[in-house]
Amino acid sequence: MNALDMAIRARTPAPGGIVHADHGVQFTSWVFTQKIRSAGLLPSLGTVGDGLDNAMMESFWSSMQIELLNRKKWRTRIELANAIFEYIEVFYNRRRRHSALSYATPHEYDLAHTPQPISA
Incomplete structure (x- = not known):
């Protein structure tokens, strides 16, 4: 939540x-x-056992497993939680290239496709 x-x-x-x-x-x-x-x-x-409806998330979890989780042993849950937050919010969403988005990160995509308020 x-x-x-x-x-x-x-x-x-x-x-x-x-x-x-x-x-x-x-x-x-x-x-x-x-x-x-x-x-x-x-x-x-989707339906239970239907792997295709969730392929995007499965790809994300696979990337995080390879790029973060398999590279280090974590001493505490807090250390792991902080590393996961850093991976998702700083690296994955803002810097990592995503081929499906023409090499724009999710953060860059959101910025480009979110209407900006008009200022006076």
Whole structure:
């Protein structure tokens, strides 16, 4: 829930955006789906065992496993949590190249496709 709250606050997604998740108990909980819907977003949950509906997230988890988690032993959960946050928010979203986005990072893509307020 904390990650979802942070993502919604940071990106202020337009209504109708899709939140990709799998059938894990945390993602199918009433609280999680209500939070998604109250933000005007849609949950993306395919059928159980259907790997193609969640391919983008599976690719992300694979990248994080290879690029971060397999490279070091973590001493504490807090150290690991901080490293994961840094990987996602600083490296993956802002600097890592994503071929599906014509080599724009998710952060760059959001900036380019988010209407900017008009100032007087």
